[in-house]
Amino acid sequence: MRWPRLDPITRRRLQRFRRIRRGYYALVILLAAMVLAVFAPYLAESRAIAVWYRGTLYLPTFQYYPMRTFGQAPPAGWDSADIEADYYRLQREWGTERILYARGHSAAGADPAALAALAAKYPDRDDYVVMPPIPWNPYQSDFWANEILNDIQQALDAGHRDDAEWLALRDGLGELAAAIRSGRIDTLLAAGKGHPKRTLGDLARTGAMVSLAGLGTSPPNAPDLRRRHYLGTDSQGRDVAARLLYGFRISIFFALFLVLTGQVIGTIVGSLQGYLGGRFDLVSQRLIEVLIAVPFLYVVIVIAALFQPTFWLLIAILSLFQWIAITFFMRTEMYREKTREYCLAAKSYGASHFRIVFRHLLPNCLTPLVTFTPFAVVGAIFALTGLDYLGYGLPAPTPSWGELIGQALQASNRDKLWLTLAPFGALTITLVLVVFIGESVREAFDPKPYARYE
Amino acid sequence: MSLLEIDALQVGFATEAGLVRAVDGVSLAVERSQTLGLVGESGCGKSVTASSILRLVPSPPGRYLGGAVRFDGADILSMPREALPAIRGRDIAMVFQDPMTALNPVFTIGHQLREVLALRFGLARGAARERSAGMLKAVGIPDAGARLDQYPHELSGGMKQRVMIAMALLCRPRLLIADEPTTALDVTVQAQILHLVRELQRESETAVLFITHDMGVIAEMCDAVAVMYAGRVVERGSVVDVFERPRHPYTKGLLASLPRPGHARKSPLATIEGTVPSLIAPPAGCRFAARCAHRRELDAARARRCVEVDPMLPPAGDHPVACHFPLDAGAPAGNSA
Numbered sequence: 122m123r124w125p126r127l128d129p130i131t132r133r134r135l136q137r138f139r140r141i142r143r144g145y146y147a148l149v150i151l152l153a154a155m156v157l158a159v160f161a162p163y164l165a166e167s168r169a170i171a172v173w174y175r176g177t178l179y180l181p182t183f184q185y186y187p188m189r190t191f192g193q194a195p196p197a198g199w200d201s202a203d204i205e206a207d208y209y210r211l212q213r214e215w216g217t218e219r220i221l222y223a224r225g226h227s228a229a230g231a232d233p234a235a236l237a238a239l240a241a242k243y244p245d246r247d248d249y250v251v252m253p254p255i256p257w258n259p260y261q262s263d264f265w266a267n268e269i270l271n272d273i274q275q276a277l278d279a280g281h282r283d284d285a286e287w288l289a290l291r292d293g294l295g296e297l298a299a300a301i302r303s304g305r306i307d308t309l310l311a312a313g314k315g316h317p318k319r320t321l322g323d324l325a326r327t328g329a330m331v332s333l334a335g336l337g338t339s340p341p342n343a344p345d346l347r348r349r350h351y352l353g354t355d356s357q358g359r360d361v362a363a364r365l366l367y368g369f370r371i372s373i374f375f376a377l378f379l380v381l382t383g384q385v386i387g388t389i390v391g392s393l394q395g396y397l398g399g400r401f402d403l404v405s406q407r408l409i410e411v412l413i414a415v416p417f418l419y420v421v422i423v424i425a426a427l428f429q430p431t432f433w434l435l436i437a438i439l440s441l442f443q444w445i446a447i448t449f450f451m452r453t454e455m456y457r458e459k460t461r462e463y464c465l466a467a468k469s470y471g472a473s474h475f476r477i478v479f480r481h482l483l484p485n486c487l488t489p490l491v492t493f494t495p496f497a498v499v500g501a502i503f504a505l506t507g508l509d510y511l512g513y514g515l516p517a518p519t520p521s522w523g524e525l526i527g528q529a530l531q532a533s534n535r536d537k538l539w540l541t542l543a544p545f546g547a548l549t550i551t552l553v554l555v556v557f558i559g560e561s562v563r564e565a566f567d568p569k570p571y572a573r574y575e
Numbered sequence: 576m577s578l579l580e581i582d583a584l585q586v587g588f589a590t591e592a593g594l595v596r597a598v599d600g601v602s603l604a605v606e607r608s609q610t611l612g613l614v615g616e617s618g619c620g621k622s623v624t625a626s627s628i629l630r631l632v633p634s635p636p637g638r639y640l641g642g643a644v645r646f647d648g649a650d651i652l653s654m655p656r657e658a659l660p661a662i663r664g665r666d667i668a669m670v671f672q673d674p675m676t677a678l679n680p681v682f683t684i685g686h687q688l689r690e691v692l693a694l695r696f697g698l699a700r701g702a703a704r705e706r707s708a709g710m711l712k713a714v715g716i717p718d719a720g721a722r723l724d725q726y727p728h729e730l731s732g733g734m735k736q737r738v739m740i741a742m743a744l745l746c747r748p749r750l751l752i753a754d755e756p757t758t759a760l761d762v763t764v765q766a767q768i769l770h771l772v773r774e775l776q777r778e779s780e781t782a783v784l785f786i787t788h789d790m791g792v793i794a795e796m797c798d799a800v801a802v803m804y805a806g807r808v809v810e811r812g813s814v815v816d817v818f819e820r821p822r823h824p825y826t827k828g829l830l831a832s833l834p835r836p837g838h839a840r841k842s843p844l845a846t847i848e849g850t851v852p853s854l855i856a857p858p859a860g861c862r863f864a865a866r867c868a869h870r871r872e873l874d875a876a877r878a879r880r881c882v883e884v885d886p887m888l889p890p891a892g893d894h895p896v897a898c899h900f901p902l903d904a905g906a907p908a909g910n911s912a
Contacts, residue, residue: 462677470664484681
């Protein structure tokens with residue numbers, strides 16, 4: 122089958138679409154977002170894109186490296202050969218080495234022995250880690266905000282001031298690091314009138330040290346640029362931005378696949394109903410009416426109870442209902458088009474029914490298909506979000522907008538504004554973009570502008 | 576044996592009011608490389624007869640009630656459905672009434688001509704394009720190569736009708752059915768198209784069944800003519816015979832309603848009073864009786880015969896007529912009363 126060459130009317134419609142700025146830019150933005158979503162593993166991922174370590178380039182995207190490869194200290198109770206390198210920590214550790222080396226360098230002046238000692242102490246000061254813009258994958262829990270003050274406190278309590286300062290420096294707590302270094306921390310923590318000796322947690326809670334605000338609390342944590350949680354974390358400490366991005370990826374491709382299958386089936390059925398008419402039309406219309414009467418949500422709930430829903434299973438279930446809407450439009454279009462004489466003409470020179478329906482008539486019936494598809498995409502995204510929200514969508518750790526909205530609406534999270542704004546904002550923006558596109562397509566296909574009475 | 580023989584063809588349409596016998600016992604024959612004109616007013620069954628030849632009567636509601644359509648001896652109405660594409664577009668091609676809707680609006684002219692060639696001869700693209708361009712030139716379309724890349728809406732009505740004719744002739748059919756190919760066109764273009772069909776027919780020795788309601792066109796185009804009225808053929812004969820000595824009052828009426836040079840200015844044209852009878856329950860006798868000016872001149876007994884007995888068209892003869900009292904049968908019947 123050859124693609125029909127663009128005829129002048131279609132070309133004019135495309136031009137009109139381009140001229141409707143709102144829709145055109147919405148399309149550009151959405152396509153860009155989809156391309157970005159395809160490359161999500163390079164945008165939001167806990168593995169580094171590249172590591173430059175002691176003269177060698179490592180590409181962790183393609184290969185697994187344990188902590189030992191980079192000489193990274195494992196968490197307590199683990200062996201450095203057993204777990205994958207923590208690249209984001211590695212990046213911060215080596216950054217800290219650079220800061221300390223620079224500080225030591227200016228202190229050492231021109232003393233070669235001191236310089237050599239310094240170089241030996243900070244061997245990784247020239248090594249680099251290139252992290253994705255969001256250094257989190259969507260499944261990873263991060264309890265840093267809850268734990269970091271404890272870690273520093275422990276180091277302080279044990280008298281390891283250098284370690285404490287190192288930790289503060291490493292995690293971007295500049296004010297705290299400076300206070301530890303200058304010793305001001307002792308006065309801050311000292312027991313005063315009416316209160317016993319304080320902890321770092323107290324400093325954070327009371328606002329005595331403003332830069333510690335929000336630390337020492339369990340997730341969900343507010344957006345924190347030091348930790349590169351641009352949109353905060355959810356109730357399990359997972360990065361909201363990363364989950365939004367992957368959620369978008371799943372939603373939009375889910376919607377596209379769903380709409381594609383739905384429209385293909387619907388177009389075929391509707392076309393045949395319109396073209397064949399008669400008994401086939403009558404019977405299939407009744408079957409469709411039966412199908413419409415089936416409450417779709419209950420079917421999904423029943424099936425979700427029997428099987429663990431997966432991406433493709435959900436598409437299959439929703440396709441059962443998705444195809445119906447377009448059949449009505451294709452049916453009427455076909456009813457109208459088949460009476461045109463070119464259809465009879467095609468028959469008169471020996472074209473088969475199949476050929477007439479799908480090669481001659483269908484290209485003349487595409488307008489409803491093109492104009493309704495964007496709105497079908499909106500519906501499909503919304504359907505998946507709704508199912509996820511209700512818990513009948515994709516299974517648990519899968520990043521999804523509906524699940525985020527579900528978290529946001531829990532009573533205990535009502536004050537966590539980022540949890541509400543992020544998924545609702547993403548949903549709103551996406552749907553508005555798609556609606557803009559659909560509206561502009563509809564407008565571009567509207568025959569009225571071609572024939573307007575003065 | 577004639578190329579095409581229609582034998583007592585009956586076609587009915589089921590409507591809510593009952594079965595409409597649109598074609599009720601039509602018999603015709605088209606000889607090789609001859610042009611037969613089929614003439615009659617709107618609704619008399621001309622087009623249904625024509626589409627029956629290709630078995631293109633829409634069904635439902637249409638139904639073949641009886642008779643046969645023999646092309647080269649083979650009955651098209653009773654052959655298996657799979658055999659139809661072999662005839663459609665190959666042996667018999669059709670030019671439709673309305674060129675505005677008979678071309679698919681979303682494909683180029685070249686694409687549609689090519690498809691016919693691909694279906695018919697399995698021709699490859701390049702060769703098909705060359706053939707199409709040649710045929711467009713033959714039907715008098717200037718700059719044929721460029722026209723191939725145009726869409727139907729970019730062409731005028733006359734051009735489109737030429738394209739339709741080209742499409743029909745590309746298959747080199749042995750019979751061309753032209754169903755009022757000029758009614759949708761204006762008069763100047765009409766003349767060109769008629770001339771063109773005549774010319775092409777003479778060159779390729781194709782038989783043509785020419786359907787029209789315009790007696791003038793018949794005179795111009797045809798060798799033989801069959802006049803239809805209310806689903807029946809009422810008179811048949813060579814163009815010269817029928818035009819110079821019409822035997823059926825209806826034929827005479829049709830001819831009289833033509834404006835002619837010398838027709839007195841501002842005097843009204845002759846018309847045939849009344850309308851075509853219902854084909855659901857046609858009158859028992861002659862279907863034209865109610866409108867027949869000739870019958871009014873007959874005596875009562877003979878006039879009653881017209882209403883009571885159905886006149887049948889004699890199967891043989893050079894100039895048969897379905898009338899009890901044909902016009903050339905001696906003195907005008909009224910005189911003997």
